[in-house]
Amino acid sequence: MSKTIxxxxxxxxxxxxxxxNAAIRAVVRTCAYHEIECFGVYRGYEGLIEGDFQKMDARSxxxxxxxxxxFLKSARSKEFRTKEGRQQAYxxxxxxxxxxxxxxxxxxxxxxxxxxxxxFGFPVIGIPGTIDNDIxxxxxxxxxxxxxxxxxxxxxxxxxxxxxxxRLFFVEVMGRDVGHIALNAGIAGGAExxxxxxxxxxxxxxxxxxxxxxxxxxxxxxxxxxxxxKIGKNIFELKDFVDENLEGYDVRVSVLGHMxxxxxxxxxxxxxxxRMGVKAVESLLEGKSTYMVGLLNGKxxxxxxxxxxxxxxxINLELLRVSDIMST
Numbered sequence: 001m002s003k004t005i006x007x008x009x010x011x012x013x014x015x016x017x018x019x020x021n022a023a024i025r026a027v028v029r030t031c032a033y034h035e036i037e038c039f040g041v042y043r044g045y046e047g048l049i050e051g052d053f054q055k056m057d058a059r060s061x062x063x064x065x066x067x068x069x070x071f072l073k074s075a076r077s078k079e080f081r082t083k084e085g086r087q088q089a090y091x092x093x094x095x096x097x098x099x100x101x102x103x104x105x106x107x108x109x110x111x112x113x114x115x116x117x118x119x120f121g122f123p124v125i126g127i128p129g130t131i132d133n134d135i136x137x138x139x140x141x142x143x144x145x146x147x148x149x150x151x152x153x154x155x156x157x158x159x160x161x162x163x164x165x166x167r168l169f170f171v172e173v174m175g176r177d178v179g180h181i182a183l184n185a186g187i188a189g190g191a192e193x194x195x196x197x198x199x200x201x202x203x204x205x206x207x208x209x210x211x212x213x214x215x216x217x218x219x220x221x222x223x224x225x226x227x228x229x230k231i232g233k234n235i236f237e238l239k240d241f242v243d244e245n246l247e248g249y250d251v252r253v254s255v256l257g258h259m260x261x262x263x264x265x266x267x268x269x270x271x272x273x274x275r276m277g278v279k280a281v282e283s284l285l286e287g288k289s290t291y292m293v294g295l296l297n298g299k300x301x302x303x304x305x306x307x308x309x310x311x312x313x314x315i316n317l318e319l320l321r322v323s324d325i326m327s328t
Contacts, residue, residue, distance in 0.1 A: 005099040005123070005284055007037040009053065012070040013044035013077075013105040013112070016261055017129045017143025019269035020070040020104055025061040026277020027102050032058040034285060039098060043073045044105075045080035045112055051092035065270055068146075068263045074105075080112055083119070090120045099123065100284040102277075104142070106130035107309050110292060114305040117290050125280040126292040126305055127273075131261060133180040136311025137303025138294025142276070145268040147174070147260045148185050154256055155189030155222060162220040168210065168242065168249040172235045174260050175226035181260070183319050186224035192327050193221075195238075197228040198315045206231065206238075207245050209327070214248065221249070275300050 010027045012020050024040065031038035040060075042052040054060075064071055079085035093101070100123040103113045113124040128135040131147035151173050162169050171191075175181045179196025186194035192213050193206060206223075213221055225235050239251050265273070272295060279293040279300040291302040 004287070005036065007039065007096070007098045008100045008102060008281060008284060009039045009041050009048075009093065009096075009098045010072070010102040011041035011044050011048060011104065012072050012074045012129065013103060013109040014074060015106065015130065016069045016074050017131045017141070018068045018146035018261070018263055018265035019142035019273040020129050021064040021067045022265055022270045022273035023104050023127050023129065023142060023277045024070065024072060025065055026274045027281055028056045028061045029058050030278045030281040034281065036281070036285070039096065040072050043075040044109075045077035045089065046075045047073075048089040048092065049077065049079055049085050051096065053092075053096055053098075066264050068261075068265065070104075076108075086116055086119060089116070090122060093122065100125070100289075102127060102280045102284070104129045106132070106135065106141075110135075110305045110309050114290055114309065123284055123289040124305075125283050125289065126308070127276045127280050128292055128294060128308070131181065132175055132178055134178045134313050135292070135294070135308050136313055137292050137301070137308045138296065140268070140272060140295050142269055142273055143261070143265070144180070145272075146263060146266045147181060148188070149266055150260050150263055151181060151185035151256060152188045154254075154259070155185065155191070155224070158254055159190070159220070159222055162222060165250060166220050166248075168221045168223070168246075168251045170223050170225055170235050170239055170251070170253045172225045172227055172253070172255045174256075176228040178228070178313055179226040179315060180313070182224045182226035183315065183323065187319060187323050187326060189222065189224070190326070191222045191224040193223040194323050195223065195225045195229040195231055196315065197226055197230060199320065200230055203231055203238075203241055207242065210242070210246055210249075213327075
């Protein structure tokens with residue numbers, strides 16, 4: 001491997017996701033393995049601009065693989081969106097004699113990294129950390145599996161109440177642009193209906209489906225709604241419509257919100273983070289830049305950042321069919 005890179009920095013940016021700490025740990029320890037210095041950047045691109053760097057070694061990241069969130073903190077930086085802000089960040093990296101950057105986050109993080117590379121030629125590698133699983137170039141983003149487990153656990157608890165009181169629950173999960181969380185967690189949680197941005201079920205069809213469920217003997221129902229679903233303006237409008245058009249249900253709403261981002265990462269996410277961290281550092285050492293590391297066909301692969309950002313993930317049509325069959 002090339003030894004032209006002597007110092008690597010790692011940062012987390014955008015929304016936090018379980019597994020980020022495990023990825024930071026992997027980057028730091030891979031650097032230590034290859035005898036490369038590693039610096040943690042606090043508060044994402046904001047810290048990059050301010051030069052808020054901390055040298056880290058293998059012992060600096062002990063005991064964090066099981067922690068949710070990111071101990072390096074995360075922040076959205078308006079200043080980094082300006083040429084002046086990026087110039088200042090570049091100056092701070094050069095002053096610290098840092099040769100490469102690992103950026104952990106989603107499409108906003110990758111967009112910043114790509115523009116930064118285009119302007120200054122600074123080597124960057126991205127690790128996809130977002131619970132929405134909406135990045136092209138990996139079958140799983142960091143935190144997606146953990147978020148699914150969190151949502152399914154919540155659905156199980158809500159179903160106990162729904163069954164006890166013959167209630168219909170609308171449960172809103174994250175997914176502003178894609179329905180991966182809703183579709184997978186809905187199937188795993190036994191939801192009667194799953195509403196996602198990619199499929200317009202329609203209000204009338206929703207009521208028809210719920211009526212069919214009642215006639216089949218169901219006395220309670222769970223409907224999973226991705227926050228980006230287009231049927232109603234919001235989940236509370238859905239509740240009002242069903243209240244007006246469907247008799248016999250006590251309709252309630254549960255918005256899971258940011259609890260989906262928290263918690264200890266699952267075994268899958270810890271292993272994935274470790275693999276991604278190793279691949280990111282070794283890719284920089286091999287002279288590669290402006291790529292994202294991802295899991296494809298069980299292997300760690302590289303996808304150009306531009307493709308990862310501009311591509312659009314597709315909903316699994318087989319899962320849609322399974323959902324329809326399971327709701328019978």
